[in-house]
Amino acid sequence: MIKLTLPDGSIREIESAQSAAEVIKGIGMGLYKAACCVKINGEVCDLRTVIDSDCHFEVCTFDSIDGKKTFWHTASHILAQAVKRLYPAAKLAIGPAIENGFYYDFDLEKPFTPEELEKIEGEMKKIVKEGIALEKFELSPADAIAKLKEMDEPYKVELCEEHADKGEPISFYKQGEFIDLCAGPHLMDTAPVKAFKLLSCTGAYWRGNENNKMLSRVYAIAFPKASQLDEYIKMIEEAKLRDHKKLGKELSLFMFDHTAPGMPYWLPRGWKLFNALLEYWRGVHEDHGYTEISGPVLSKKELWVTSGHWDHYQDGMFVIPAEEDNEVYCAKPMNCPNAIKVYMNKQRSYKELPLKFNQVDVIHRKEKSGELNGLFRVQQFRQDDAHILVTEEQIASEINDIMDIATEIYKTFGLEYKAELSTRPDDYMGDINVWNKAEADLKAILEEKYGPDGYELNEGDGAFYGPKIDLKMKDAIGREWQMGTIQLDFQLPLNFKMKYIASDGSEKQPVMIHRAIFGSFERFIGIITENFAGAFPFWLSPMQVGIVPIRTDHNEYAKKVADLLKKNHIRAEADYTDDNMKNKIRKFKDYKDPYVVIIGDSEAENEQVSINIRGNKQLKNVPLDRFIEMCRTMNEEHSLDIIDTL
Template sequence: MSAGSEAASAAITVVLPDGQSRELPAGATGADLAASLGRRAAKDALIAVADGTELDLNRPLPDGASVSLVFPSSDDGLEVLRHSTAHVLAQAVLRLYPGATFSIGPPITDGFYYDFDLGVDEAGRPRTFSDDDLEAIEAEMRTIVTARQPFIRAEVDRAAADELFAQHPYKIEILDGEADDPTSGPTGGVITTYRNTDEFVDLCRGPHVPDTGRLGHFKLMRVAGAYWRGDEKRQMLQRIYGTAWGSAAELAAHLERLAEAAKRDHRRLVTELDLLSFPPELGGGLAVWHPKGAVIRKIMEDYSRDRHEAGGYEFVYTPHLAHARLFETSGHLDFYAEGMYPPMEMDNGVYYPKPMNCPMHCLIFGQRQRSYRELPLRLFELGTVYRYERSGTLHGLMRIRGFTQDDSHLYMAPEHLGDEIERLLDFVLSVLGAFGFEDFTFKLSTQDPDKFVGSADGWDRATAALREALDRRGHDYVEAEGEAAFYGPKIDIDVLDAIGRSWQLSTIQLDFNLPERFDLRYTGADGELHRPIMIHRALFGAIERFFGVMVEHYGGAFPPWLSPVQAVVLGVRADHDAFASEVVAQLAEKRFRAEMVPADDPLGARIRRAKLEKVPYVLVVGDDDVAAGTVGVNSRGHPVRRDVPLGEFIAQLADEVERKATDVGGPSNTAADVGGSSGTGADVSAAIAAASD
């Protein structure tokens, strides 16, 4: 062999993301590549990705591979950090709780969890964690991090795996293929494990950070129960949730976001603001709306009706239950039975509460022969549906068992599809924008090549129509290949709320399935029968869930047009109550929602109460106001204004309601405006200032 050949065999070449090639010694690892790129890369790199395969940094790189390094600042890097931190959590728990067994511990959005079985106590009762235990577990995790234990990968055969996990039955189930773990188990016939010390090894595909010292920016958050394999007939395990980030600053920012989210939690706010409740007598996942919440809901529904009527939709109403044969025809009993309530045996058959409105809308379309001249036919209903959700998945208004959809089903000829989708995109954004949402993201889900109904040509045309509509409207979007439902492609529209959280609300979903199942047809211009294309579309998604998102978006402080009480009127003293009542009467005459609170308590206390109730406007009246027909305006987020003519305030409020302003307005003041023109005005301002502290 020549010297040149020997040199060539002693080196490999990898291609970096920028297209440049880099030569490394034969057997070079991801860590070697990182070191060749500089001190910063060597310090921060977590794993390597070679030709799409994730590798630990100590694994050799293939010659000729396209290689990138993963850093903590990326989504992939955060997933590796969180996965590795979950292993440290498991090691800490097994060290602190002898006899405990562990099951699965994947990374999740913003964090990770691990599930444990702690066995039973002396009385035979299952042992559980408490939130107080988290502090000790977290301290043990930090001890493990400080030790800089390496993550050592090994490939083992089944006999060796059985021996390693003989005391951990949940791992054996995973090995047997009877349970799934997104981070563990056999892959391509190879069983991989990761060991940190002689005392701790886990079943895992990896990859992981080089050693535990790369971790540390984490916090354990809470304890929850979780059935093994999600089966309520199986063992209840103890789940510990945590969060992990690439830096202390990112962790602090996340915890701050969580604190802000807790303040905005709709489950607490709807109770504090007396909007609705979940009486246990009703059962889980069912709400009753109190008068104040019902006011907001009525405004939402009235707005939706008005917009649909103006948009060429026809209103329909359908019953809350139907004979089983309807859901056999629609396919819900084949594909959605687990999400439906149990059947009711009647003297003339079996009935189900409806989980969706679409089958009944198909019946309306199919009741008579339709002409192409009637298309597109747009049917709209505020229809209440009932879906059985497991009790452990219920979450206030966000996951509920009975809810109302602003549900539309559109039937059209293929030539209508592109224009109709564009109309729908504009309609969705217009409605969401009216309720204060301004930031949107779009996802286009395309055909699963193995699970679909309809023709390939129909799918291609429908997907192209969705894509072209997004392009023509200039919306950036991501494509989710293979994630469409079996009956057609769809566009999902998410909104970002005031603190940057994403909520999936609206969907534009094409359907080739139901028109065929219900044998829907229309007569075309050629005199022949044709199958319509159907679009499912809900703008709010569900009234209840949309309401919950709005509560959290606004933190309960609704803008004036949505607020159940737009103004509270307070007299400084009891002898001002008569004028305060007159102000309320004038506001009510203009159909504004106002209340007068008698001067039974000090003014400051009444102002504080109105602020806690998040009323947009607190109007205070004293001697000067009675004489001049004015009010003192204490508007949320703005300085106090004194001596405002009542007519001027009414005009301002009317303007805000008319244009659906999402803030509380009013011109700004100078400090000199705040005090008023008399001693009474100064007293009012002092009380307001004290109430604001």
């Protein structure tokens, strides 16, 4: 008998070897129809995989990340088959599943037009309706290369040749007349891919290298049900309206210039928003015992050699030769060596630990030009960094405190998050036993805080120096974002020979915890700009009160109002021009200022204001001192609401 341990700990026995598909059918046909792939001992596998020994067995449906990836990967093959049917001369490159859907790269004479994408969708519908079985087969490296050359697929030949020296069989999937080089896994046939949409066609360099040929990349999405696709399309349309690049321009928050690609210019209104966010962030960290530091933007190569970034991250760094002193400098891609140098500035005692450094210095990471995306993917940004030096005994309490900080911050923005544990990658540094201990520590912390099923596991996606906890949240329209990260690091303290004097007088090595809650200020501002559709909470709004004197003879009182607001740390702007009152109001409304204050004869005579509240509600003849107190309260409480009644 072969024993299969299911996720709930129960055991299912089968008499002899059989495919995962047959095992699932034995559990229930409903589950089989929903199954996309399986995990066998934690490894994602095809439903065709034969189970011939005891193992842990998990069925992955579309509701899981691995299930979605398998579903979307199969959909990408359906797309490629449709393209080859309609455009036989097209050459295939790659077609992976991505975070939201999939894409396929094609070598064509010209990119597809919207009309051609509709035509391809029509052919895809035929392929789905045909319910074509996907059949896996393997060839020796030599036969695989010969097969791909015969098929006249040069990009596939290149990929195949890179793996030929391993001597391992090369896998293919056959789908009717269509054959593709692929490791899988895939669905059993094309029928389940019932709802899909080709979203766009853009240019993409082969393998992301601008020296290679530009290919045509078709982005797409697919779902098992039409209702899921409809919901997604609605979300996409809403996302277009909320696009932070569009809103950033309309609200005068930030700009970019070709002379500094991927390096945002913050405009006056945007910088006020940035600093409001920074002030809040600093206050939270002061309350939790952090000390803010700052360090050099440029450091010699030797620092990054010691840290390990030179070997593991050199391609992502801006390297600057200094010919006069025959040195090589690097613009820092992260702040951790700064925190280490500050720690090592003097001898440390166990009495100082935990030592918590937070830091918002400018850092630089070299990205491919085609991957830059507004504030989401930049080359210059400010990480909301912190590095905590602890004893091993303090790890659990500090990570729990970080989780409390994350909960406090995300709650302030009305955001919910979940945790994901990422484990040892293939290019890890250090002792595997240290890694095993670190991973076990983090699992124990997450299970205690959220329960055994309250977090997700992402095998092999940790940093090269230690496992990490990633924090993911959903925004107002249901999109999931990778936000903060908490990384446990035994390796960098070892590399830099960091020590502290223990209670018994011996020298011990501290553990470093790297963590960010926003990810970066730039990216977080991009996300919340879309989350709030530019209508920020009062405390965060670039300008909180717009002041409109009806006539120029009301300017004197309007200035008094503006001065009092500013004195009380309320961001206010007044329009003292002789423009039409409605135009002035419209200008501040277009900027989405929470309150637009109207100043006329009655208001000036009685020390009052009348208020247009964002959302078109009005309050008339409000005492000025009461309005100021209302604004002060919202700033102090970091309220998500705009008070619309007194």
